[in-house]
Amino acid sequence: xxxxxxxxxxxxxxxxxxxxxxxxxxxxxxxxxxxxxxxxxxxxxxxxxxxxxxxxxxxxxxxxxxxxxxxxxxxxxxxxxxxxxxxxxxxxxxxxxxxxxxxxxxxxxxxxxx
Amino acid sequence: xxxxxxxxxxxxxxxxxxxxxxxxxxxxxxxxxxxxxxxxxxxxxxxxxxxxxxxxxxxxxxxxxxxxxxxxxxxxxxxxxxxxxxxxxxxxxxxxxxxxxxxxxxxxxxx
Numbered sequence: 001x002x003x004x005x006x007x008x009x010x011x012x013x014x015x016x017x018x019x020x021x022x023x024x025x026x027x028x029x030x031x032x033x034x035x036x037x038x039x040x041x042x043x044x045x046x047x048x049x050x051x052x053x054x055x056x057x058x059x060x061x062x063x064x065x066x067x068x069x070x071x072x073x074x075x076x077x078x079x080x081x082x083x084x085x086x087x088x089x090x091x092x093x094x095x096x097x098x099x100x101x102x103x104x105x106x107x108x109x110x111x112x113x114x
Numbered sequence: 115x116x117x118x119x120x121x122x123x124x125x126x127x128x129x130x131x132x133x134x135x136x137x138x139x140x141x142x143x144x145x146x147x148x149x150x151x152x153x154x155x156x157x158x159x160x161x162x163x164x165x166x167x168x169x170x171x172x173x174x175x176x177x178x179x180x181x182x183x184x185x186x187x188x189x190x191x192x193x194x195x196x197x198x199x200x201x202x203x204x205x206x207x208x209x210x211x212x213x214x215x216x217x218x219x220x221x222x223x224x225x
Contacts, residue, residue: 034213043118043204043216044157090154093213100171100208101147106156 002027004007006090013112021075021108023064023090032093033057033066033073034102039086047075047088053058082110116140120205120217127195127224135220136188137205145208146188148172148180150201151219157204163188184196195224 007022025033032051036044047059053068062077073090090105121136139146144165149157159172163182177199179191188207192199201222206214 036214041218043218044206044214045216046213049213067115100145101159101162101209102158102214104149106154 002092002094002103004090004103004105006088006108009087009108009110011108011110013110015082015112016079017112019075019077019080019084019110021088021090021110023073023075023105025071025073025090025092027071027092027094029094032100033064034091034093035062035073035075036089036091036104037086038089038107043063043064044089080110082112083114085110085112089094093114118205118207118215118217120203120220123218124221125223127192127222129195129197129224131195132193133195135182135192135203135205135223136166137188137190137217138186138223139188139205139207140186141186141207141209142216143207143209144151144185145210146182147206147208147214148178148190149175149204149206151204152201160203181194192222197224200224220223 003026034049037045037047040046048059049068050057056065087107087109089107091102093100118139147162148160158174161180163169205217208214
C-alpha cells in the first residue's frame with residue numbers, strides 16, 4: 001500500500017541555518033505530494049504541494065521537488081527563523097473514488113533557536 | 115470565512131461514556147475526513163465522506179461512527195469510550211486534489 005517515511009526528529013537548528021527534512025514515499029501510479037506544517041496547539045496547514053514528477057512546490061521560503069526516480073520529496077529552506085519552529089508532515093495523496101485520501105508521515109519536530 | 119470548525123476543543127470522558135465531535139465547513143467542499151493524531155504516530159484516517167449521504171471507513175474505524183446528512187456537517191460519534199481513544203482528533207475537508215483544510219482539533223482524554 002501507499003506509505004510515507006520521513007526523517008526522525010526532533011531537529012534543532014540555530015536561526016539562519018539551512019534546513020533539510022527528508023521524505024520518501026511508496027505508491028503505485030502518480031500520487032500528489034504535500035508538506036503540511038503544524039504550529040503548537042493548532043491544526044495542520046498546507047505548506048506546499050507538487051502534483052507530478054519534477055514539479056517544485058514552494059511557499060514562505062520552503063521548497064520541495066517531486067523526484068520520481070528516487071521517490072522523494074525533501075523539504076528545504078535556506079535560512080530558518082525562530083517562527084519556523086513547528087512539526088512538519090510529509091503526505092501522499094492518491095485519488096480514489098473521486099476523493100483524495102492523504103497518507104501522512106509521522107512528523108518531524110523542528111526547533112529553531114535564536 | 116471560518117473554514118473548518120471543530121467543537122469542543124477539549125473534553126474529558128469517563129470509560130463507557132459516549133460523545134459526538136462536531137465538524138462544520140463553510141467552503142462547500144464535497145470531501146470531508148476525520149483523523150486521529152497520536153504522539154509520534156502521525157495521523158490515521160478514521161472515516162471519510164465524498165458527499166452528503168456517503169461515508170466510508172478509513173484505516174482505524176473501530177469504535178467510531180459518522181454521518182453526513184449535509185454538505186457542511188460531518189460529526190464523529192464515539193459510543194463507548196475507551197482509554198485507547200485518548201487522542202487529538204482532526205476534521206478536514208477538501209476540493210478535489212487541492213489539499214486539505216484542517217480544523218484546529220479536539221483533544222480528548224478518556225479516563
